[in-house]
Amino acid sequence: MEIKVIKNILEANEAIAEQNRKLKEEKRLLMVNIIGSPGAGKTSLILKTVEKLGVMCGVIEGDIASDIDARRLAEGGVAAVQINTGGACHLDANMVHTALKEIDFSSGVLFVENVGNLVCPAEFEIGEDFKVAVVSVAEGDDKPYKYPLVFSKAGAVVLSKVDLLPYIDFNRKFFYDGIRSLNPTVKVFEVSCKSGEGVEEWCAWLRERFRERSGFPSA
Amino acid sequence: MEIKVIKNILEANEAIAEQNRKLKEEKRLLMVNIIGSPGAGKTSLILKTVEKLGVMCGVIEGDIASDIDARRLAEGGVAAVQINTGGACHLDANMVHTALKEIDFSSGVLFVENVGNLVCPAEFEIGEDFKVAVVSVAEGDDKPYKYPLVFSKAGAVVLSKVDLLPYIDFNRKFFYDGIRSLNPTVKVFEVSCKSGEGVEEWCAWLRERFRERSGFPSA
Numbered sequence: 001m002e003i004k005v006i007k008n009i010l011e012a013n014e015a016i017a018e019q020n021r022k023l024k025e026e027k028r029l030l031m032v033n034i035i036g037s038p039g040a041g042k043t044s045l046i047l048k049t050v051e052k053l054g055v056m057c058g059v060i061e062g063d064i065a066s067d068i069d070a071r072r073l074a075e076g077g078v079a080a081v082q083i084n085t086g087g088a089c090h091l092d093a094n095m096v097h098t099a100l101k102e103i104d105f106s107s108g109v110l111f112v113e114n115v116g117n118l119v120c121p122a123e124f125e126i127g128e129d130f131k132v133a134v135v136s137v138a139e140g141d142d143k144p145y146k147y148p149l150v151f152s153k154a155g156a157v158v159l160s161k162v163d164l165l166p167y168i169d170f171n172r173k174f175f176y177d178g179i180r181s182l183n184p185t186v187k188v189f190e191v192s193c194k195s196g197e198g199v200e201e202w203c204a205w206l207r208e209r210f211r212e213r214s215g216f217p218s219a
Numbered sequence: 220m221e222i223k224v225i226k227n228i229l230e231a232n233e234a235i236a237e238q239n240r241k242l243k244e245e246k247r248l249l250m251v252n253i254i255g256s257p258g259a260g261k262t263s264l265i266l267k268t269v270e271k272l273g274v275m276c277g278v279i280e281g282d283i284a285s286d287i288d289a290r291r292l293a294e295g296g297v298a299a300v301q302i303n304t305g306g307a308c309h310l311d312a313n314m315v316h317t318a319l320k321e322i323d324f325s326s327g328v329l330f331v332e333n334v335g336n337l338v339c340p341a342e343f344e345i346g347e348d349f350k351v352a353v354v355s356v357a358e359g360d361d362k363p364y365k366y367p368l369v370f371s372k373a374g375a376v377v378l379s380k381v382d383l384l385p386y387i388d389f390n391r392k393f394f395y396d397g398i399r400s401l402n403p404t405v406k407v408f409e410v411s412c413k414s415g416e417g418v419e420e421w422c423a424w425l426r427e428r429f430r431e432r433s434g435f436p437s438a
Contacts, residue, residue, distance in 0.1 A: 037256040038337045038366060039358025064338065066364045087368070089308065089338040116365065117338050118257045119283065119308040138357030138380065139258025145285045146335065147257060149306070161357065167386055 013124055016093035020100055020127025027106040029058075030213045032206075033126055035150050036134035038116035041160035043069045044193040045134055046111050047076045052203045055210055056108030060099045062091040062115050069113065090120040093127055100127075109210055118143070122150035129213060130155025137161050141171045144178030152182040156189065158202060163192040232343055235312035239319055239346025246325040248277075249429045252345055254369050255353035257335035260379035262288045263412040264353060265330045266295045271422045274429055275327030279318045281310040281334050288332065309339040312346060319346075328429055337362070341369035348432060349374025356380050360390045363397030371401040375408065377421060382411040 024031045034042050050057040059080040061070045070082040081099040083091060091114050103110060112128065114121040122131070133154040135143050138161055144151045151157065157179060179188060187205060191198035243250045253261050269276040278299040280289045289301040300318040302310065310333050322329060331347065333340040341350070352373040354362050357380055363370045370376065376398060398407060406424060410417035 037258065037335070037358075038362055039256065039355070063365055065367050066361075068361050068364055089336075115338065116256070117308075117336060119334065119336050120339065136258070136357060138355060138383065139256075142285075142287050143257055145287055146282055148284050164357065164383065164386055167383055 010123075013093045016097050017125040017127040020093055020097055023097075023100050024110070024127060024129075027103065028214050029103070029106065029108060029110045030206075030210045031110045031112060031126075031128045033112050033114060033121075033128035033131045034134060035114045035118070035121045035131055035154075036116065036160075037118045037136075037139060040116070040118075040134045040136045040139065041193060042113050042116070042134050043072055045158060045160060045191065046113060047073060047078065048191075048193045048196075048199050049111070049203060049206065050076070050078050052199055053109065053207060054203075055207060056105055058103055058105055058108060058110050060091075060096060060103070060110065060112045062095070062113055064088070064115055085115060088115070089117050090115055090124050091126055092124045096126040107214060109206065118147045118150055122153055129209070132156045132158060134158045134160055137164050137168055137170050141175040142178070144175065144182060148182050151179055151186075154183060154186055156187045156202075156205065157183075159188060159190045161192060161194075162190045162197060163195045229342075232312045235316050236344040236346040239312055239316055242316075242319050243329070243346060243348075246322065247433050248322070248325065248327060248329045249425075249432045250329045250331060250345075250347045251425075252331050252333060252340075252347035252350045253353060254333045254337070254340045254350055254373075255335065255379075256337045256355075256358060259335070259337075259353045259355045259358065260412060261332050261335070261353050262291055264377060264379060264410065265332060266292060266297065267410075267412040267415075267418050268330070268422060268425065269295070269297050271418055272328065272426060273422075274426060275324055277322055277324055277327060277329050279310075279315060279322070279329065279331045281314070281332055283307070283334055304334060307334070308336050309334055309343050310345055311343045315345040326433060328425065337366045337369055341372055348428070351375045351377060353377045353379055356383050356387055356389050360394040361397070363394065363401060367401050370398055370405075373402060373405055375406045375421075375424065376402075378407060378409045380411060380413070381409045381416060382414045 061080045070080040073080040189202040289299040292299040408421040
């Protein structure tokens, strides 16, 4: 009974995700679903990326409560549509659908910052081009082993806050081995939004994905 | 329809939580539900606490996948019963019930390390005496505003990894204001399991809770 309900929920979600895919195609948006734990550095990554990417960007901001992140983005000059889930632990396609209709630019990159949660958001397609798993070094090197789904589904992984590495026990090999066992070819970017380390490599990769998607000629 | 299903799930959960309460009373256990994001430092806190508490301790270890934490605890000489939720984003009363029956000591403190998730575990009573919200300074000072439920329900808050404070922008006042607005009297402990800072204050408080609970005379 419970399983049937969950199956129905996921099927209904998929139908709306498909509408989102069409909507984003019409607007020529690359839609990137940013998933990570609370405090992984998702908002900082988006702010830094928007600043450096050189492509029109927008943000759909998902939070259980508060508009702290949307205000942070606005202060950084980034327009964001806020979704408050009212307790729900993830964004679903329907929530994103409503926000997507409010997006008033085309031909650019649309970041969807999911609710801070390394578990549930990975289960719900929202019509994105790909998911990015953001995990900070402070969370530890064992995250791929303990939260495999998001790493197995990710189109890219950002290891954030690498400026903290000197103060933390973090075994890079163990971390990468965990990711490789789930997702052998996924790109992993080591980034510090504080020092700027790794930001350009990440942005270059994302720019390339945008160009592929939108059919623009490569620079 | 969906709301009705959720209501039924929570009611069924509450009935089993009540059985857990009875079971733990019989065993004279103080049952502490440890909730926090992935990488908040839950396992480290439990290891350090078991070492310093001076009271018989056990652990029920909840993970989506892997037994990394249970092995870490075993290496630290702590017996743990592992629950793998197989994808589920929280422990519920039924999962804990099965594990609780395997606990073979009485008159002590039983830590239940929930799945790394600051959202969903807060919704499910498992029959615990109280919840402890663990949040690391690396996650940022805005967590109470963005994830209010767990902070409003917590019997104590542990701000972990305070040894990283010199390398992070963390506004203590903003953090405490957020907690106070949700839970005016809750105790907050600033702890570093690396340096040992704050561990004794936290353990002293927990020892007192155990004594109240078990009716032992205070030392």
